Amino acid sequence: MPSSKEEGNEQRILTRKHLTFMNTKTNKQTKQTKPTKINTTARPKQVRKKPINKKHDSSLARAGLHQTFKMSHCALLYGAVIVDPFHAAQGACIPCELFPLPSQKVTKTLKGSFSIGTGGFGFIVMDPTLCSDKTLVNYTTNTSVGTNATLLSAFTNQAGGQMPLPYIAADLVENIQGRIVGAGLRARYSGPLMSRRGNAAVYENPDHQSIIGGTFDTLMANNQADAVDVSNWTAPADSRGGDSWMASLSHSGPCRPTDVEFNKFHYPLSGFDTDPVNTPMRPFMGIIVKGAPGDEWAFEAVLHLEYIGTKSTERTPNHADPVAFSKVLEASKNITANGPMTPAKSKGFFEDLAEGFKSVLPALSDGANLIKSAVTMDIGGVFTAGANLLGGHNSEPKVPLLEWKV
Numbered sequence: 001m002p003s004s005k006e007e008g009n010e011q012r013i014l015t016r017k018h019l020t021f022m023n024t025k026t027n028k029q030t031k032q033t034k035p036t037k038i039n040t041t042a043r044p045k046q047v048r049k050k051p052i053n054k055k056h057d058s059s060l061a062r063a064g065l066h067q068t069f070k071m072s073h074c075a076l077l078y079g080a081v082i083v084d085p086f087h088a089a090q091g092a093c094i095p096c097e098l099f100p101l102p103s104q105k106v107t108k109t110l111k112g113s114f115s116i117g118t119g120g121f122g123f124i125v126m127d128p129t130l131c132s133d134k135t136l137v138n139y140t141t142n143t144s145v146g147t148n149a150t151l152l153s154a155f156t157n158q159a160g161g162q163m164p165l166p167y168i169a170a171d172l173v174e175n176i177q178g179r180i181v182g183a184g185l186r187a188r189y190s191g192p193l194m195s196r197r198g199n200a201a202v203y204e205n206p207d208h209q210s211i212i213g214g215t216f217d218t219l220m221a222n223n224q225a226d227a228v229d230v231s232n233w234t235a236p237a238d239s240r241g242g243d244s245w246m247a248s249l250s251h252s253g254p255c256r257p258t259d260v261e262f263n264k265f266h267y268p269l270s271g272f273d274t275d276p277v278n279t280p281m282r283p284f285m286g287i288i289v290k291g292a293p294g295d296e297w298a299f300e301a302v303l304h305l306e307y308i309g310t311k312s313t314e315r316t317p318n319h320a321d322p323v324a325f326s327k328v329l330e331a332s333k334n335i336t337a338n339g340p341m342t343p344a345k346s347k348g349f350f351e352d353l354a355e356g357f358k359s360v361l362p363a364l365s366d367g368a369n370l371i372k373s374a375v376t377m378d379i380g381g382v383f384t385a386g387a388n389l390l391g392g393h394n395s396e397p398k399v400p401l402l403e404w405k406v
Contacts (some may be wrong), residue, residue, distance in 0.1 A: 117144030
């Protein structure tokens with residue numbers, strides 16, 4: 001039997017462990033031990049409750065509690081500009097993690113017309129620019145000479161158009177830098193309906209290489225070009241406001257990291273030169289048409305841009321949203337793998353966008369590591385979710401952020 005001193009020491013040791021000491025006495029006759037409890041004054045151990053991990057508690061999902069992922073306002077507008085720059089509201093920025101600087105947002109539109117040349121072929125090509133004194137579009141006139149086998153660069157009597165932007169080339173040398181957020185080009189036959197004929201090729205080079213070294217035949221045969229039957233054309237079922245533009249294409253987004261940087265290049269998306277002052281025009285977007293000589297086509301070109309620098313004005317905040325930016329770009333490039341981005345492909349774009357976001361949503365554990373998600377956005381309904389999102393360049397967007405919930 002331990003002495004009182006030993007018993008006290010043993011008792012103190014066990015007390016520090018918050019345990020109840022069981023003193024035993026041996027019965028010499030039965031050789032059995034009888035436990036005798038010794039009460040201690042130690043406070044019972046408090047078990048720390050683990051916080052509920054909402055990511056892995058499927059009961060939360062069943063109870064209606066969700067994990068939510070939101071697109072920033074900048075990313076939402078960027079997606080709208082990529083899929084349909086003609087209806088997207090002004091104020092879009094590039095939501096990449098590089099240089100989320102306050103910037104001056106500018107949206108401008110250029111309207112005009114081009115004609116089918118003497119050989120029955122015509123075109124309009126575009127290279128987005130940051131400068132109002134640089135050519136944005138080149139196009140044929142009714143005196144242009146060329147055939148289906150003539151290089152676009154070799155057509156004679158071409159004309160050009162410039163966008164009324166706030167800065168000229170000289171400003172980019174010292175005071176201004178910019179970047180292209182989005183761009184679009186569309187055209188339609190504007191002559192008598194009964195005289196409509198021919199077909200068209202709509203093409204954006206995915207690597208921003210010049211297309212004027214091609215011909216009507218080579219571009220029409222390109223598997224990344226859309227062919228339009230002008231004679232039998234009808235407006236798409238999802239066309240908004242009776243849209244009568246027969247041929248449309250949108251800039252599908254950057255193809256290299258430098259495309260999202262603020263720079264001084266006159267043509268920042270096609271400019272591979274080290275000297276920004278002497279950057280030549282290299283059109284990589286275009287609509288090439290076969291028709292009757294002299295047929296007239298109306299066109300509309302739109303640019304969404306950002307500017308920074310000492311001369312820039314009315315700068316507003318930008319949002320760095322790299323996840324949303326990458327998923328918007330991923331959806332866009334998936335579409336353009338088989339043809340140019342056009343407003344008519346908006347439904348497919350938003351379906352791809354929704355699938356892309358599923359891959360980054362938190363997984364819920366319910367016996368297996370499965371993603372339980374319900375995409376709450378209205379596919380294609382981004383255009384109609386709020387009248388101000390794609391309601392024209394003069395409206396202030398008020399549509400709520402898109403949310404994905406699991």
